[in-house]
Amino acid sequence: MRVLLAVLAAAGCAREPQGPPAIGFTYAFQDTLFRAFLEREIERERPEGAVRIVVRGADDAAVGAGSLGAEVRWATRLAADPRVIVSVGPDGSREALQVAPIYRGAGVPDLVPTGTSRLLADAGPQTIALPPNDSVQAEVFAAFADTALRAQRVRVLHIPDEYGVGLARFAEAALRRRGIAVGARVTVRQGADCRVAADSTAFALAVEEAARDAAPDVVLIATRTREGACLTAALKRRLPTVRIVLGDGVDVSEEFRTRAAAAAVGVHAMLFWHASVGRRDAADLAARFEREVGRPMRSGEAMYLDGARLAATAIRTVGADRAAVLAWLQGVGTRTPPYVGITGEFSFAPGARRPIYIGRFDGRDFTIVAR
Amino acid sequence: MSAIGRPATLRARLILLGALSILYVIVVTVQLGSVLVPAATAMEGRARDQLSEHDRIAGDLKRMTEARREVARWVPPIRDTVGRESLAAIRTEMDRLLAEGVAMRGALERADVPLEMRVLLAEALEQETALGVHVVEAIRAVQLGRPADGVEPLRASGLRSDSSARLLSLAQRRALAIAVDEQGTLLRDLERLERWASLWVVVGLVLFAWGVWMLRDQLLRPLAAIEGAVRRIRDGDLDTVLAVPRADELGRLADLVNDMRAMLRARAEDETARREGLTERFGRILDESSNEIGIFDARSLRALQLNRGARAHLGYAPEEVAALSLPQLLRAIDVGVLHELVARLRTGQQERLILTTRQTRKDGSDYPVELTVRLSRDRDAELLIIVGEDAGARERVRELDRALREHSYREQQRLEREPVGATLASIASMAAQALQVPQVGIWREKGGAHHCIGTSGPPGPELAARALPDAPWHLTVTVPATARGDLLLVAEAPAPDRVWSAEERTFLRAVGALAARAVDADERRALEQALARAQRMDSIGQLAGGIAHDFNNILTAILGNLEIARSGLDPNDGRAGAIADAEEAARRAADLTRQLLTFARHQRVEQRVIDLNALTRDADRMLRRLVGPEVEIDTRLDPALRAVRAAPGQIEQVLLNLVVNARDATPRGGRISIATRNRLVAGTPGDGAGDVPPGDYVELSVRDTGSGMPADVLERVFEPFFTTKEPGAGTGLGLAVCYGIVRQAGGDIVVQSAPGEGTVFRVLLPAVDAPVEPLDRAPAPGQARGSETILVAEDEPAIRTLVARALGARGYRVLHAADGQQALDVAAGLAEAPHLLLTDVVMPRLGGPELAVALRHRWPTLPVLLMSGYTADALREGREVPESAFLAKPFTADQLSLRVREVLDGRYRRETPRPGATRAIPG
The missing domain is CATH 3.40.50.2300 (Response regulator)
Known part of the structure; x- marks a missing residue:
């Protein structure tokens, strides 16, 4: 019986995952409008003839939110989905550290959009923090x-x-x-x-x-x-x-x-970002975001957006393979040129720096006063 | 049967199989144990390790719970009595607890922690962190002198901590339960596996024992009974019935053995009657053999059977055979010797005897025979099988073979002097006589068709009409020996009962080889003769052509000057008559040279697609006038005749020459038959098609009933100046011209003749599938005048002068030069192009073609008229000077002016001649 089960399991493993490749997405804000915007941006940037990439959000799991336990459940669910090639989130350092062993075990690269703890650097090769520590x-x-x-x-x-x-x-x-x-x-x-x-x-x-x-x-x-x-x-x-x-x-x-x-x-x-600084296309995107979502884009959301676009670029470049995507991501800034995102250039080379700004809030918006 | 006949071996194999099975079970059991026990031990170890790990995590949780209870105990003192230092100590302790909480992440990171437990631990960590902060806040409130603000929230938090404590306890219990359940399931599976393995081993042993019992009782014993029954049947006991009362395979096998016994018994009962019938059938088979066959009793030497052949040779009737004995038939051999010979066979000293002796017929006469004797042992008798062969017949074949070899030598000699047809007829006759058949035919097969080329009957014209006899009783052999196809030899038997022996077949094949050699030799000889004739004719043609070329130059000058001289004299002047005679002689000489050029195929002609029938009909009246009333002309024209490509004037001349030749062969009157027909030439020898490749041809034949010609005349009949006529009666060029014309047209002319049998000339021309072309009409000489400028280049002064005079007299402006270089100089001084360049071909310094090419560089459309006494020049210049015209020497002033006018008017078709193509010169 065990032999039979092993054979069936092997057959199941050997089968190609059904459906397009996906980006796992765990987002503490739980904003469906933001997620929809993010999906549209990924689709909008899809070259002609390239494979379609979908976003599988943590909220699909309907396991609740707002706790470390929920983050663990989300990560477990996303890691078990063969369509999920790369994950973006969670946003916090503690949560990212909590789920790092889960993604590491499944070989899923995890882009942490806003986690800044230095401990993330030691959480394993799959865990890649996007902001400065x-x-x-x-x-x-x-x-x-x-x-x-x-x-x-x-x-x-x-x-x-x-x-x-x-x-x-x-x-x-x-x-x-x-x-x-x-x-x-x-x-x-x-x-x-x-x-x-x-x-x-x-x-x-x-x-x-x-x-x-x-x-x-x-x-x-x-x-x-x-x-x-x-x-x-x-x-x-x-x-x-x-x-x-x-x-x-x-x-x-x-x-x-x-x-x-x-x-x-x-x-x-x-x-990490503000619409008043950086590239013109970033400002355009921010304007589009405000138009479609109905509010200004947050700095953390910009980081999420960059994480998701970077993940989509990786899948389109090397294919729907977790190991290949991880290798490509690790080589950004070394084997491949830095990735230019909304929030600036991303490079994972040793010593690479990311921008950080200090703004003064005037009651409506920020004025960048230092960087 | 043999397998069943070795029960001991089968039993031993079964015992061995059983032993191996037991060994297998033991090994499997040991192997299972050796695998299962370590596996179970390892799994148990891993289970214990995991339990320890879970215990450790549970311990962490327990310590946290205790710490939380400790904090809870601190709450009243915090509110009432705890001093600043104590609070600092408590705070430090809380920081330590928080650090421990953070350290718990290490446990969470272990991959083998179940998801549910991982979640529980994460939630516990979260709550414990919050609890710790509550304590800190409480301490902070006390320190700030507002204990109420800190303790109450802490108390409320403590209540939540109670629930948190319950959660931690639950987590601990659930974690343990998960671990225990997981490992317990593993162990239970392991035990279940062991139990099943043991059960299957026991079941296997029981099944094995049952199988051994089954083999012994249900298979071996019935097989032994069947074996005994089969042995008894083998030993002749056909009465014992085998009793195996079962319905399975062995029961059916026993039934089959019983059926076999009954069948054998029935067969044994029928054996005697069957043997008698077999003997009778065997006798009939023996009768069919062509050899003499006899069967004798080896002990008594009495005859048991003689086949029909033996009886026929010996003269006995079938009913008389039983009374015959071997000594009676072989009287030349002593009886004692016969018995001694039989003894040699009986003892195995010899396997067979070959006796060359004489056999005595019923009437007392004897004949040579060769006997092969074998001994055959029956159950209760010894038989002598004697096969005889008529030694006389064999001897006859040998003699025939010798005769064949002698005949071969004779035919070789005959072939040297007679046509191959006679040789083949002789060979066929010899074969027919040897094989004692009325007819032997020799056939050639090609492309599925068969042509008879010789028979044992008299050769004649009906030979070709014979159809290949294909009766199955004829003897036919094929000899793939000749280059032009296989030979078939057919010996025609008179009756269907003719049986051909191998020797006769071999003999006929040898005859075929002889015929093939004769055909090959004939073909080779014909080829050699044709080659020699062609070489001879070609040499003569080269010589004649060369002489004619020089003559032409001379005659051109003579004729031209005579014409000019005559034009200046009064017709009543006596010198004018002399000049006219000289002109006539020169024309005859020119005609002679023209005929020579025609024979040598150096005459340039224009070939057209023509209808031979029309040409013959047009010439009919002239021919009848030519032959006179004593000779009757019979014309038979094939209405479906195909067209040919040839020069019509030349073919007309061929017809004229052949008819004249036929007239001369019938001085006392006779008949000349002119016939046309379509003909398919297959390339077979003796087809009278000459040296043309196979294909479709049109044949024009002229046959006379004259005196005929002997072979030595036939051999040279087409040579120029060869004639059998009286001196002065003929030039000897008539048939040579015919030969040259026909060969130039791609055909051949063959002649068949024999003294007293008349002569037939057959002209074969390739048939074409193109429409017949109309003839060109020459312009009238009176129109051949003009005023154009003509540049003339000719190195022969006489001809140059003649041309200049002739053209000048007809109004042309003539510029002349002694060679090509001088002509170039003259042309250099011209402001515009002359209207025509008239030039000789071969000249010193610069030839005519080179001159034409040079001038055409300056005037590309300059018309060019080349003149030469040698037609080969025309062929060459046609390739070197495109779009040029040609005028053959000798020519008269009228001919020259006509050609010049044609070229100037563009009526002479300017075209680049194809290699080998020729063009007629009107006039």
Whole structure:
């Protein structure tokens, strides 16, 4: 019986997967409009006669969202689908590290659009982070705080995951190298919402702790959007003159603006992309996005878009083969020229740098003030 | 039968098979054990390792749970009594716990962690991290002096932590359950496999024992019974019935053995009667043999049977055979010697005897015979089988063979002096006589058709009309010996009962070889003769052509000057008559040279597609006047005659010459038959088609009933100046001209004649499938005048002067030069092109063709008229000077002016002649 099952399994393995090749897509925003736009862009860029590539989203699995367990289930499901040649997502470092062994076991290349933890570099060859890592971001922040903001005392508020801890740690080190005083890190709970009474107090206490010994003139917030918005509001109430710099995990979105309210005006944020910088075709694409989706494209979404387009290019170049696609991706910038995306050039050669910007939010949009 | 006859071997093989099977079971069992046990051990080890791993993870979870409980215990002190230092210590501890939580990712990364467990661990990590942050927040609240703000959320969180604790506990239990279940399933599968293996081994042993019992009781025993029965049948016992009361294959085999026994018994009962019938049939078969065959009892030497051939030779009736004995037939051999010879066969000293002796007929006469004697042993008798052969017949064949060889020598001699037909008739007659048949025919096969080329009967014209006899009783042999096809020899037997022996067949084949050699020799000789004649005729033609060329130049000058001289005299002047006589003599000389050129095929002619019938009809009246009333002309023209390509004037001359020749052969009157017919030439010898390749031809024959010609005359009849007429009665060029004309037209002329049998000339011309062309009409001499400028180049002064005078007298402006180079100089001084270049072909310094080519560089459309006394020049210049005209020497002033006018008017067709093509010169 086992022999028979083995033969059947071998026959099943030998069979070609049915349907066109697919890009696995795990996207925390759960925005169907964005996904539809992304699919149209991939199809629009398809050369004549080239194979069609589809996007298989994590939401297809209908396994729920918003937790590490869900990310594990999504990755497991996508890795088991022979049509999925490459995966884009998840967005966070902790989630990416969580699913890395799953993709590694299945041989699926995983492009991490916004994860910045240095730990991703050691997660395995399949895991390829697209943005600059947390140490680079920390250096940019430190330089900005030093030269632009003339910071004297800086506090870092962060969530206790690989992203928050990593950015906080490297920022402290970079600031100390510049002779800037750094107070103790303040941890905030991930998922807390200042609209909930109990959590609101927690944010106030965190700000209180940050201001306890000596009030900082610059604060770096390394959290997600919701926590970042709540902290911004709390900080501005407690320290009206403090200047706030948001890490890349905070997206100055509608959610942010709702919670931060007036405190949002004047904050600085670290961005991987903005429509006002970079290539003209990127600006065109951003305009098309706003026209078709009905809102401006976020920096993280631009990274997702670049990840998906890069994946499609790889499949079209070397075919629907996971190993070949991985090899091609690893050679971008070395064996092949850098890939030119919306957010700039991608190169995975050692020492290659990615752009990062710091913008000031004026209540409607950002003005890039440093890069 | 032989396989069943070795039960011991079969039994031994079965025992061996059983032993091997047991060994196999043991080996399989041992092998299974050696594979299963280590596999099970390894799987168990892996299961235990995984259980340990899960225990370790569960331990991590347990420690986290305990830490969470420890934190829960800290909550009241945090609220009430814990100091700043203690809180710092607690915070440090919490950081450690968080770090441990992060480290749990290492466990999650292990690939063999089940998905469900991986998810549970991820969720636990998430919650524990959150719990830790709650504690930190609580501590922070206490430190900030707002314990209520921190403890209450922590308490609420603690409640969630309770649920988290339950979740962790559940995760631990489920993780363990998953691991245990997985490994337990594996172990259960392993045990189940072992149980099944053992069961199948036991079942296999039981089945094997059952099989051994089956083999012994159900197969070996019945086979032994069948073997015994078959042995008894072999030994002659046809009464015992085999008893195997079964319905399976062995039962059916036993039934078949019983059926076989019954059948053998029935056959044995019929054997005697069958033998008698067999003897009778055998006797009939013996009778069919052409040899003498006798069967005698070896002990008594009495005759048992004589076949028809033997009885016929010996003269006995069938009923008399039983009373005969061998000594009675072989009286030349002593009886004792006969018995001694039989003893030699009986003892095996000799396998057969060959006796060359004489056999005595019933009437007492004897004849030579060669006997082959063999001994055949029957069950209860010894038989002498004697086959006799008539030694006389063999001797006759040998004699015939000797005669054949002698005949071969004679025929070789005959072939040297007689036509091959006579030789073949002689060979066929010899064969017919030897084979004692009325007729032997020799045939040649080609393309599926058969032509009789010789018979044993008298040769005659009906030979060709004979049809190949194909009666099955005739003897036919094929001899693939000649270059032009196989020979068939047919010996025609008078009656269907003729039986041909191998010797006769061999003999006829040898006759065929002889005939083939004769045919080959004849063909070879004919080819040699034809080659010699062609060489001789070609040599004569070369000589005649050369002489004629020189004569032509001379005669041109003579004729031209005589014509000019005569034109200047009063017709009543006596010198004018002398000049006229000289002109007549010169014309005859020119006619002679023209005939010589015709024979030598150097006469340039224009060939056209013509109808021989029309040409013959047109000439009929003239021919009748020519032969006179004593000779009757009989014309038989084939109405379906095909066209030929030839010069009509020349063919008319051939007909005229042949009829004149026939008239001269019938001085006392007779008949001349002129006939035309279509003819297919197949290339067979003796077909009277001369030396033409096979194909479709038109034959024009002229037959006379005259005196005929002997062979030595026939041999030279076409040579020029060869004549049997009185001196002065003929030039000897008539038939030579015919020969030249016909050969130039691609045909041949053959003659058949014998003294007293008349003569027939057959002209064969290739038939063509093209429409007949009308004849050209020459322009009237009176129109041949003009005023154009003509550049004349001729190295012979007499001719140059003649041409200049003749053309000048007819109004032309003549520029003349002594050779080509001088002509070029003259032309260089001309402002415009002359209207015609008239030039000799061969000249010193620069020849006519070279001159024409040079002038045409300057005036590409310059008309050119070449003149020469040698037609070969015309053939050459036609290739070298395209679109040129030609005038053969000798010519008269009228002929010259006519040709010049034709060329100037463009009536003379200018074309590049094909190699070998010729053009007529009107006038």
